[in-house]
Amino acid sequence: MILGKVQVPASVKAGEPFEVRILVQHPMETGFRRDADGHAIALHILDRISCTLGGKEVFRVELGSGMSANPYVAFFAIAAQSAELAVEWGDDRGDTGRATALVNVVPA
Amino acid sequence: MRRRSFFARVAALAGVAAVRVRAQGRFQPPQDITPLINEITKGVAPEKKGVEVELPLLVENGNTVPLRVRVASPMTEADHVKAIHVFAERNPRPRVASFYLGPACGKAEVSARIRLAGTQQVTVLAELSGGRFRVGPRDVLVTSGACLDDASL
Numbered sequence: 001m002i003l004g005k006v007q008v009p010a011s012v013k014a015g016e017p018f019e020v021r022i023l024v025q026h027p028m029e030t031g032f033r034r035d036a037d038g039h040a041i042a043l044h045i046l047d048r049i050s051c052t053l054g055g056k057e058v059f060r061v062e063l064g065s066g067m068s069a070n071p072y073v074a075f076f077a078i079a080a081q082s083a084e085l086a087v088e089w090g091d092d093r094g095d096t097g098r099a100t101a102l103v104n105v106v107p108a
Numbered sequence: 109m110r111r112r113s114f115f116a117r118v119a120a121l122a123g124v125a126a127v128r129v130r131a132q133g134r135f136q137p138p139q140d141i142t143p144l145i146n147e148i149t150k151g152v153a154p155e156k157k158g159v160e161v162e163l164p165l166l167v168e169n170g171n172t173v174p175l176r177v178r179v180a181s182p183m184t185e186a187d188h189v190k191a192i193h194v195f196a197e198r199n200p201r202p203r204v205a206s207f208y209l210g211p212a213c214g215k216a217e218v219s220a221r222i223r224l225a226g227t228q229q230v231t232v233l234a235e236l237s238g239g240r241f242r243v244g245p246r247d248v249l250v251t252s253g254a255c256l257d258d259a260s261l
Contacts, residue, residue: 017214066204078214
């Protein structure tokens with residue numbers, strides 16, 4: 001289980017883009033580093049984050065070792081009615097994680 | 109030339125050469141990323157406009173560099189940004205990340221924190237619906253790069 005969180009504004013206007021911010025706890029080891037004894041630290045990368053709003057995919061990222069440790073990703077989405085925003089992520093060792101947020105839509 | 113000034117000049121030249129050699133050994137040379145771009149564009153020439161890349165001019169720590177990309181697009185079903193690809197030519201793995209968007213995003217804007225292994229050009233390629241592409245190169249100065257630690261100097 002990889003921990004992380006997703007943040008959306010407290011209320012959004014129908015049809016207006018709002019920012020979704022995602023933060024996941026992950027070392028993002030590049031595989032190029034060595035530990036104190038000189039042994040190579042194996043590659044360990046969070047390689048995918050996907051996001052659905054009301055069950056429909058709105059956004060997906062493929063990450064590489066060029067992303068910082070504890071990856072932060074933000075994007076925009078629009079919602080017509082209140083729905084659940086679910087974010088799922090996974091790394092190259094088969095570990096996964098998930099976070100949800102409720103998008104509260106108020107009339108524009 | 110006086111004997112003293114001659115020695116001073118030789119020493120200065122040797123110093124500059126040593127710094128250059130060390131810098132070359134220390135940093136990854138810039139790689140040609142056109143094959144990576146061609147793999148996505150399939151040979152279509154991208155337009156050099158409409159991509160706004162927000163990066164600090166001077167980065168002190170290449171381990172976390174805030175990046176924000178804006179692509180001018182109405183984000184409708186007929187005309188939207190399908191994907192945004194980020195390349196860093198001097199990173200050991202130049203392909204940093206690929207963001208896949210759709211009309212449900214409402215706005216073609218993404219942000220992330222990336223790693224940069226030294227002063228280089230960051231290239232952002234936007235893939236638009238209808239097989240069009242846009243590219244936005246951006247230079248960034250990095251004083252302390254990521255990915256390389258003292259063991260690899």
